[in-house]
Amino acid sequence: MKFQAPKGVSEYFPERSIAFEKVRRELISPAKLAGYKLLELPVFEDTEVFTRGVGESTDVVSKEMYTFEDRGGRSITLRPEGTAGVMRAVIEHGLDRGQLPVKVWYAGPFFRAERPQAGRYRQFYQVGIEAIGLDDPAIDAEVIAIAEAGYRNLGLTKFRLDITSLGDSASRAAHREVLVKYISKLDLDEATRARVELNPLRLFDDKRENVVKMMADAPLLIDYLTPQSAAHFEKVKKYLDKLSIRYAINPRMVRGLDYYTGTAFEFVHELLGAQSGLGGGGRYDGLMESLGGQNLSGIGFGLGIDRTLLACEAEGIDLTSQSRPDLYVIPLGEEAKDFSIKFIDDLRKNGAIVDCAYGDRALKGAMKGADKSGAKFAIVIGDSEISSGIGELKNMETGVTSSVTLSAINSKSFN
Ligand code: HAM
Numbered sequence: 001m002k003f004q005a006p007k008g009v010s011e012y013f014p015e016r017s018i019a020f021e022k023v024r025r026e027l028i029s030p031a032k033l034a035g036y037k038l039l040e041l042p043v044f045e046d047t048e049v050f051t052r053g054v055g056e057s058t059d060v061v062s063k064e065m066y067t068f069e070d071r072g073g074r075s076i077t078l079r080p081e082g083t084a085g086v087m088r089a090v091i092e093h094g095l096d097r098g099q100l101p102v103k104v105w106y107a108g109p110f111f112r113a114e115r116p117q118a119g120r121y122r123q124f125y126q127v128g129i130e131a132i133g134l135d136d137p138a139i140d141a142e143v144i145a146i147a148e149a150g151y152r153n154l155g156l157t158k159f160r161l162d163i164t165s166l167g168d169s170a171s172r173a174a175h176r177e178v179l180v181k182y183i184s185k186l187d188l189d190e191a192t193r194a195r196v197e198l199n200p201l202r203l204f205d206d207k208r209e210n211v212v213k214m215m216a217d218a219p220l221l222i223d224y225l226t227p228q229s230a231a232h233f234e235k236v237k238k239y240l241d242k243l244s245i246r247y248a249i250n251p252r253m254v255r256g257l258d259y260y261t262g263t264a265f266e267f268v269h270e271l272l273g274a275q276s277g278l279g280g281g282g283r284y285d286g287l288m289e290s291l292g293g294q295n296l297s298g299i300g301f302g303l304g305i306d307r308t309l310l311a312c313e314a315e316g317i318d319l320t321s322q323s324r325p326d327l328y329v330i331p332l333g334e335e336a337k338d339f340s341i342k343f344i345d346d347l348r349k350n351g352a353i354v355d356c357a358y359g360d361r362a363l364k365g366a367m368k369g370a371d372k373s374g375a376k377f378a379i380v381i382g383d384s385e386i387s388s389g390i391g392e393l394k395n396m397e398t399g400v401t402s403s404v405t406l407s408a409i410n411s412k413s414f415n
Contacts, residue, residue: 008116009123010306019319020125023154023309024107027127030149031105034142036129039104041085043111047075052290053084055258057198064112078111081257082128082302083284084291090132091293100133100296107305119275119307128281130300132288137232140263140283140299141239147267147279147301148245154308155317158270159278162250163240165233166201166260167225168285175224176200186214205254222251229262236263259284263299269307271314278311279303325355326414328375328396330366332382339386343406352411370396376414381406 005011012020047067054061066078079085086104089095095102107127114120129146131139144161151159166172179200188196192211196203203215225233240247247265255264264282272278281301289295312319327347331340340356347354355373357366363380370378378394385391385406392401393413404413 006122008114008121010121010125015320016309018323019312020305020309022319022322023312024125024127024305026153027147027150027303027305027308028105028107029153030146031127031129034103034146036103036105036131036146039086039089039106041082041089041106041108042079043109044076044078045085045088047077049084049088049291050077050080053087053259053287054081055199057195057202058256058258060112060256064114066111066113080110080112082106082108082110082126083130083257083259083287083298083300086128086130086300087132087288087291087293087298091288091291096133096288096294096296101131101139101298102133103129103131105129110302117275119272119310121306125305126279126302127305128300128302130298132298132300133296135232135283135285135297137235137263138239140232140236141243141245143281143299143301144236144240144247144265145243145245147281147303150303151267151278151308154312154319156269156308156311156315158315159267159311160270161245161247161265161267162253163236163247163263163265164222164249164251164253165225165229165236165262166255166264166282167221167229168261171225171229172221172261174226175219175221178219178224179221182218199258201254204252205256220251222249232262255280255282259287259290261285262297265301267303269311269314272307272311275307277304278307323353325373325375326352326377326411327354327409328357328370328373328378329354330357330361330363330370330378330380332363332380335383336381336386340381343381347409347411350411352414379404379409 050065051061056062060080065080068076070076090102109123110126111123113122116122129143131143183196183200183203203211253264253266260282262283262285266280267278268276269278279301283297283299285297329340329344331337344354344356355375357369375396378396379391381391389406390403391406393404394401
């Protein structure tokens with residue numbers, strides 16, 4: 001019997017896993033520089049965290065959750081996103097009672113029972129950050145700048161940033177009134193009407209051609225912002241300009257989760273086809289209260305690691321080169337092996353990446369191993385090298401060898 005991974009999951013194994021790890025690291029590092037600290041959370045939560053937090057009108061909650069009863073009869077859901085769980089933890093542990101904003105980052109697997117296709121998986125990976133407790137537009141700009149810095153660190157260039165404002169509750173109420181009136185005149189099927197009743201904005205997200213046409217003249221939320229919401233958005237844009245971050249205003253953007261208010265944004269990659277959303281986020285002013293906490297605002301993002309890796313590959317960015325071994329050691333004979341084990345350990349402690357021809361292979365096979373490892377240099381260590389203390393360091397790219405004193409080799413010898 002041959003087992004296969006469950007349908008639609010993303011898996012990473014060498015060499016691609018090296019690139020995956022690099023993407024994750026680069027996406028996290030700007031958040032650390034801005035003072036965000038790790039929050040490590042469970043991958044499953046009480047189902048209600050998501051039904052209340054993310055919203056019943058969303059596909060994520062209504063169609064895509066992996067929900068099951070645990071052995072104690074509790075309804076459990078594998079996390080489809082990170083923000084609701086972060087909020088649950090912040091409230092439960094009283095993190096919002098200290099200095100604000102609470103700044104956290106997280107990374108890990110998320111689960112949505114979507115129809116799998118390139119760039120869309122049932123288990124996928126995100127790096128996320130949340131800044132909770134202050135409604136300062138400078139934090140909106142910080143959060144967006146952190147995401148942008150992650151993509152730039154990786155060398156990505158073919159992406160754009162869309163932003164909009166979904167306003168405060170008064171803005172949305174004013175817009176909802178005119179939008180509902182507009183929608184009531186459209187020719188829609190029952191299922192669509194039911195969805196629209198929960199959240200009329202969802203209709204902007206409908207990809208069906210006739211719906212897109214019908215929505216072409218629909219009133220836009222951005223035109224109904226209260227002066228306060230409009231002023232907040234103006235400041236976000238001003239700060240982004242100061243940071244030289246380019247953006248496009250996309251007033252038809254609808255995020256897939258219901259908790260958003262105010263600033264919302266998405267990074268979209270040019271070369272990824274249908275699943276082009278690299279990452280996105282926004283403000284969520286009512287979320288904490290809806291989960292039983294105080295009435296504090298927050299903002300954050302989730303960046304898809306899988307799609308960011310696909311984007312790097314589409315742009316031809318090589319993320320694996322830095323993990324090549326510096327040196328591949330080939331010990332010949334028992335005494336050489338004794339020596340090499342310590343020699344290799346010392347070099348690794350000195351910061352070099354060193355691999356070895358294990359398995360007591362003959363020279364020819366071991367040299368093939370050196371080739372396959374992609375190592376920059378190789379060295380053969382036999383009885384004569386040990387007695388003289390001198391070896392031949394071979395540059396694997398040029399084939400040139402040079403005599404070196406073994407005890408003088410250190411991590412700088414491979415630059
Ligand atoms: P989201 O837009 O649902 O936001 O997901 C963020 C990113 O996760 C997407 O842009 C995409 O790159 C990736 N992603 C989502 N679903 C899949 C999938 N099925 N397969 C592969 N990648 C996927 C959130 O999850 C919010 N929690 C972000 C946030 C944090 N907002 C505020 N704070």
